[in-house]
Amino acid sequence: MELLSNDAIQEALKELPNWEIVDKKWLERKFKFNHYLSGIDFVNELAKYAEEKIHHPVIIIDHTTVTLRISSIEIGGLTDLDVEMIKHFNQLFKNQNKN
Amino acid sequence: MELLSNDAIQEALKELPNWEIVDKKWLERKFKFNHYLSGIDFVNELAKYAEEKIHHPVIIIDHTTVTLRISSIEIGGLTDLDVEMIKHFNQLFKNQNKN
Numbered sequence: 001m002e003l004l005s006n007d008a009i010q011e012a013l014k015e016l017p018n019w020e021i022v023d024k025k026w027l028e029r030k031f032k033f034n035h036y037l038s039g040i041d042f043v044n045e046l047a048k049y050a051e052e053k054i055h056h057p058v059i060i061i062d063h064t065t066v067t068l069r070i071s072s073i074e075i076g077g078l079t080d081l082d083v084e085m086i087k088h089f090n091q092l093f094k095n096q097n098k099n
Numbered sequence: 100m101e102l103l104s105n106d107a108i109q110e111a112l113k114e115l116p117n118w119e120i121v122d123k124k125w126l127e128r129k130f131k132f133n134h135y136l137s138g139i140d141f142v143n144e145l146a147k148y149a150e151e152k153i154h155h156p157v158i159i160i161d162h163t164t165v166t167l168r169i170s171s172i173e174i175g176g177l178t179d180l181d182v183e184m185i186k187h188f189n190q191l192f193k194n195q196n197k198n
Contacts, residue, residue, distance in 0.1 A: 036155060040146045043160075047139045056135060059160040061142075 003077045012083045019086060025077040027086060028069045031093050038096065039066045045092050055081055057089075102176045111182045118185060124176040126185060127168045130192050137195065138165045144191050154180055156188075 004012070013019060019029045033039040043059055043066060050056045057070035068089055072079040103111070112118060118128045132138040142158055142165060149155045156169035167188055171178040 036150050037146065040143065043142065044139065047136065047160075051135050056160075056162045059158075061146075061155075061158040061160075063155045 001072060001075065001079045001081055003072075003075060004079060004083070009078055016083075016086055016090070018090075022069065025073070026069050026071045027078060027082060028067060029086075029089075031066045031068070033064045033066065036064055039064055042066055042093060042096055045096070046089055049088060049092070050085070053081070053085060055085060057085070100171060100174065100178045100180055102171075102174060103178060103182070108177055115182075115185055115189070117189075121168065124172070125168050125170045126177060126181060127166060128185075128188075130165045130167070132163045132165065135163055138163055141165055141192060141195055144195070145188055148187060148191070149184070152180070152184060154184060156184070 009021065013021070013027075016027075016029075019027045022028045031039070031042065033042065039061060043061065046057070046068070047059070055070075055072070057068045060067040060069070070082045070085060071077060072082055108120065112120070112126075115126075115128075118126045121127045130138070130141065132141065138160060142160065145156070145167070146158070154169075154171070156167045159166040159168070169181050169184060170176060171181055
């Protein structure tokens with residue numbers, strides 16, 4: 001897995017408007033929920049997926065806000081895997097808010 | 100619910116050796132797990148309890164380390180409720196590691 005170029009990251013971010021770059025090597029998004037346990041349900045879903053991928057974002061649960069922060073930190077920055085997983089996190093959030 | 104005095108906090112900490120004061124108003128502990136999903140199980144248990152108590156610690160999941168940070172931030176510091184909940188978090192962790 002190779003590091004993405006800055007251009008590739010900027011291109012990917014065009015489709016990921018809620019995500020922002022932090023410290024040049026992380027992508028971060030805050031997900032807001034109406035209920036505390038809905039946020040916990042989201043964490044369960046994304047954690048199962050992260051474990052399948054053997055790639056684990058940092059998860060911060062502050063009441064009804066769940067922040068995800070992801071990077072391929074072992075190689076020092078962002079890769080296609082991070083972008084692929086971010087799209088799946090967004091989809092999980094959308095699916096949950098349909099119900 | 101009243102703020103605990105510094106003396107009362109120090110007294111409580113004698114029984115809570117793994118917890119430390121952060122920024123004068125939070126108590127924090129890192130819990131380490133052998134498996135990522137064991138940490139997630141712990142988060143589920145403590146989140147149910149936090150919701151019952153209507154008092155929610157900040158939870159940070161960084162691979163197999165789960166950090167809890169608690170305060171009665173709405174009144175600016177630590178109370179008996181924080182200490183009561185910390186003891187329960189410790190117990191949940193112990194119970195999980197018995198199995």
